[in-house]
Amino acid sequence: MPLEVTFLLVFGWFCCKSIAVPQKDKIYVTKGSEVILNCSNKTVNGIRWSRMLYGDHSRNFTIYTDGTSINPDIENKDRFKILKDKSRGKYQLIIRNISEYDEGEYRCSYFQDNIFSAYDVSLRITRYPSNIRFLNENKAFISGKEGSELTISCLVDSGDPPETLSLQSTDGLYIVGGPGRINHSLRLTYHSPRINFTCKAINRHMTVPLISKVQLVVKYKPRVRLKEGTQLTLKEGGPLVLTCNFSCYPDQHNISWHHPSYDVDESINIFRDIRMLEIYPVTKTHTGTFTCKVINEVGTGTARIYITVQYPPVVNIKVSRMDNILKLDCIPKGLPNIYTFEPWEHTSNTGQHIRFLNGDQNGSLILNQTKQESILQDTGIYICSVSNGITDRNDKLRQTKHTAISCKGPPIFGNKIQAVKYGTFAQTTILNFEVYSLEEVDMVIKDGFNQQKFVVSEIKEQNNISVVIHGRNIYVEGFNIKIKTKPLTGEDFGNYTATAVSHFGNTTYHFTLQSASLPLSPYNNLYRIIYQRYGSTIKLWTFSRHNARTTIVHALFDDTRDFILCTNVFKNKLGHSNFTEVLEVTTIDTSRLSGAYVSAILCAVCILTIFTVAVFHNKWGQQKVLPDKGKERRCRMKMEHKCNIGYQVG
Structure with missing residues (x-):
């Protein structure tokens, strides 16, 4: 270094009246580029450039130039150049092909108006920020439990010049910070279960920012809702369908239905996040609260519905x-x-x-x-x-x-009660009584003088009888009582009382016993047979005093004889009588009989019939026969299971 320059520097530091505070500036350049460091635009004396390395805490400056001279001892001195225009007051240091070695503090020092002044320039190589990221990120997700406090932190390896960080989210957040880090704290809620955050880093030398994205996922216990609401009314016998909707994060690991008294069948299907409970048929035992319970790692969620089952x-x-x-x-x-x-x-x-x-x-x-x-x-x-x-x-x-x-009251006589009963002189008589009672009864027969009369025996049988109950004829289980009398005398005919006696009371009714006889045997009967060819059906007409009856007997066959037993019966309240006749019928070929022959046979039968009617009418006309609607006349045949019919073959 020239001696004058050294002397000037020493003189400037120690002999000047004062020292001005250096002005500072900062310049960013890229590697390999060229930079011009300006010093002063005034005419000054003793100007020079010196440099202090970064990290040199001793604050020692190395002189690079003195006036227009480049210090020959500096490294890469060929990359440095001084431009000086004293008339215009310019003094510039040009550095070409900038490298990291050139970074540092450059000072331009000079004397002006006996004041030592300096201008400091910080030369920096531009570095872009890198490795932008979110703290606690896991595969582009950050998670936390609802109700907790969480800080979203975006980090970046800072560049030079320092970057600006911005953080924005899908729920409207936008904040600016940095360099190196930006934070945002929030309380996690179920209402914002998923929020997307975007972090950007940029400095003034960048045209495209660094970007990192993350999704905040809120872990929350299941939120459960029943589609049918909180109350439901059903009719017994119908179906019950409940739909359990729920949302949660993370997914559930257990879903169940509960009822206080009904054991819910767990064999139900899950469709995505919907679980259906189906019960058929519904009974009144299903009345009560059904609970859908969903569990995940955060907690348990439930929904309840009260079921009202209407039933008859x-x-x-x-x-x-x-x-x-x-x-x-x-x-x-x-x-x-x-x-x-x-x-x-x-x-x-x-x-x-x-x-x-x-x-x-x-x-x-x-x-x-x-x-x-x-x-x-x-x-x-x-x-x-x-x-x-x-x-x-x-x-x-x-x-x-x-x-x-069961009401314990006096007996009730049946509907067949008769005001008049009949008996036969010098013969025993059966008196029938029907009585309705809850317990066995005794019958007491008394005459008009209140004296018990002529009872020889009494037979009681339980049977269905007809009685009048509150004005309606119905059949009930009662007693059929048969009382057998001694042979009746003339004094036995008259008025009587019949009293049914039980522990719950007595019931009496009045009747009259009158004399009567059995009906006469049937008379005035005519059996007329019409013959036809063999293989035809025989029709038998029965005539009596009262009416006629036609009976189809059966079909006759060739060379056969039939014996037909016909019975006529008369019946009244005392008994019955009958008349029986046996007829023999032989099959013939009617085609061989002349019409005159057949007519003669019919005339003979008619004459015989008229004679028989006259005889019986004279003999029995004076005898009394009780009128009775129960008269019966029937022709019974063996082929109908009740008549004696003989059948012989040829």
């Missing part, structure tokens, strides 16, 4: 007795519990309708049993009918319940 009433009957009052309470239990009661039905024990009875609005029926003679009539089946608008599985709207009621 289940009916019970409560029977209460107090003094002469019988009370029946119809007690239904169904849903809805608003009931419509139909009239009570009273039937016999065998199901025959007796009557309808109106109860009160609450379904109660009161029977006032103050009449002793009619208490037994209240015995039977009482049916309560009620509805609440819900049909059962058989689509039946009315539901019923029945109860059997």
Whole structure:
């Protein structure tokens, strides 16, 4: 270095009046480029360029130039050049083919107006930021649990000049920071389960920023909702379908249905995030709260629905007795519990309708049993009918319940009670009585003088009898009582009382015993046979005093004889009599008989018939026969299982 330059430098540092604070500037260049460092635009003395390396904490400067002279001791001195235009006050240091070695602090020092001044320039090689990233990133995702505090941090390896960082998100966030790092803190909520963040880094020498993206995923426990809502009303017997919708992150690892009293079948299908619970048929046991429970690693989510199952009433009957009052309470239990009661039905024990009875609005029926003679009539089946608008599985709207009621009252005589009974003089007679009673009864027969009469034996048989119950004729299980008398005398005919005696009371009715006889045997009978060819059907006409009857007997065959037993019967209340005749019929070929021959036979039969009628009419015309609608006349044949018919072949 020239001596004058060294002397000037020493003189400037130690002999000047004052030292001005250096001005500072910073210049960024790229590798291999050329840079011009300007010093002053004024005429100055003792100007020079010196350099301090980066990282040199001793602050030692190396002199690069003195005026227009380049220090020959510096490295790569050929890349340095001084441009000086004193008239214009310019003093420039030119550095060509910039490398990292050239970075540092350059100082231009000079004297001006006896003041030592300096101009510092920081020469930097431009470096772009790199390795932009999000802290705690895992495959472009950052996760956290709902309700927690989370900081989103974007990092970058800074460049030179320093970069500017920006952070924006899909939920409207936009912040600027850096260099090197930018942070954003937020509380995680279910309402923003997924947020996309974009971080950008750029400096003034970049045209395209560095970009990094990440998605914030909020882990939250299952949010569960039932498609059908929180309440549902169904009818018993129908289907129940519940749909459990849910969302969660991460995915569920367990889904289940629960009911306080019903064991839910877990063999149900899951379709994506929907689970269907199907129950058929629904019963009243399904009433209650169904819960869909979904579990993931964050927690448990549930949804509940209350199921109301409407069902037809289940009916019970409560029977209460107090003094002469019988009370029946119809007690239904169904849903809805608003009931419509139909009239009570009273039937016999065998199901025959007796009557309808109106109860009160609450379904109660009161029977006032103050009449002793009619208490037994209240015995039977009482049916309560009620509805609440819900049909059962058989689509039946009315539901019923029945109860059997036994009322201990006096016996009731059957409908076949007769005001007049008949007997035969000097013969025993059977007197028939039908009595309805809940227990065995005894019959007491008394005459007009209240004296028991002529009973020889008594036979009791249980049988279905017809009685009048509350004005209707029905059949009930009662007693058929047969009383056999001694041989009747003239004094035995007259008025009597028959009393049925039981522990629950007595019932009496009056009758008259009159004298009568058996009916006469049938008479005035004519059996007329019309012959036809063999293989034809025989028609038999039976004539009597009262009417005629035609009977088809059977078909005759060639060379056969038939024996036909025909019986005519008369019957009255004391018994019956009959007339029997056997006819022999032979098959002939009617084609061989002349018309005159057949006519002669018919005339003979007619004359014989007229004679027979006249004889019987004179003999029995004066005898009395009781009129009876029960007269019966029949022709019985063996081929119909009741007649004696002989059949012989040739």
